[in-house]
Amino acid sequence: MGLYDRYLAARVRWSDAAAPGRVALVITEQDLLEQGAYGTLSSFLEWAFELGAERVLIYVSVLDAAAVPTLRTALSELRSPREVAVRGPDADAAADAPVQVSIGLGGREEFAAAVRRIAEDAAAGDLDPEVVDEAEIERRLVFQTPPDLVIKTGAERLSDFLIWQSVYSELYFTDVNWRDFRRRDFLRAVRDYQERQRRFGR
Numbered sequence: 001m002g003l004y005d006r007y008l009a010a011r012v013r014w015s016d017a018a019a020p021g022r023v024a025l026v027i028t029e030q031d032l033l034e035q036g037a038y039g040t041l042s043s044f045l046e047w048a049f050e051l052g053a054e055r056v057l058i059y060v061s062v063l064d065a066a067a068v069p070t071l072r073t074a075l076s077e078l079r080s081p082r083e084v085a086v087r088g089p090d091a092d093a094a095a096d097a098p099v100q101v102s103i104g105l106g107g108r109e110e111f112a113a114a115v116r117r118i119a120e121d122a123a124a125g126d127l128d129p130e131v132v133d134e135a136e137i138e139r140r141l142v143f144q145t146p147p148d149l150v151i152k153t154g155a156e157r158l159s160d161f162l163i164w165q166s167v168y169s170e171l172y173f174t175d176v177n178w179r180d181f182r183r184r185d186f187l188r189a190v191r192d193y194q195e196r197q198r199r200f201g202r
Helices: 003-013 037-050 065-076 107-123 134-139 183-194
Strands: 022-028 055-061 084-087 099-103 149-153 170-174
Touching (some): 003 183, 037 055, 037 183, 055 065, 065 084, 107 134, 149 183, 170 183
Parallel strands (some): 022 055, 084 099
């Protein structure tokens, strides 16, 4: 680790503000085609948990649906310091895994599926529409964890990820592409997070 990296790490560790406990990362299928991309992803997980993260969410946006099975297999075998679960609409058993991965499951699709399940339960008489609130919706989402920090590499857009859960998250965009993402870039994101005053919509 270089001198600058050690300087950043010291600032993060000695800050009066806590590091994010729940970190989300948004990358693309094209990012994972780059040489060393999965190694960088494994390192990212190590960096996050070293700084005290409790959970890491990874969203891989895809343009080619045919790539999803290959990505699912590769990400299921990802080297990680914590258990990895590749999530989908029916993967409820993996809800508590420390590392959760979504491939191509957009926030609008996730939200629509939750609304459909609520409508089905209401039509069957198992749910009173009058009691439907935010908690009822969140209980039916694939990703029920609202991230503290969302990191997006390469472009300033979220790519339809966690549109419900990230409403109060701190967003960090970097023009550094995933193939060039280093520990110092992660530390910069965390330091930026620590310097913000979270308002949670207030």
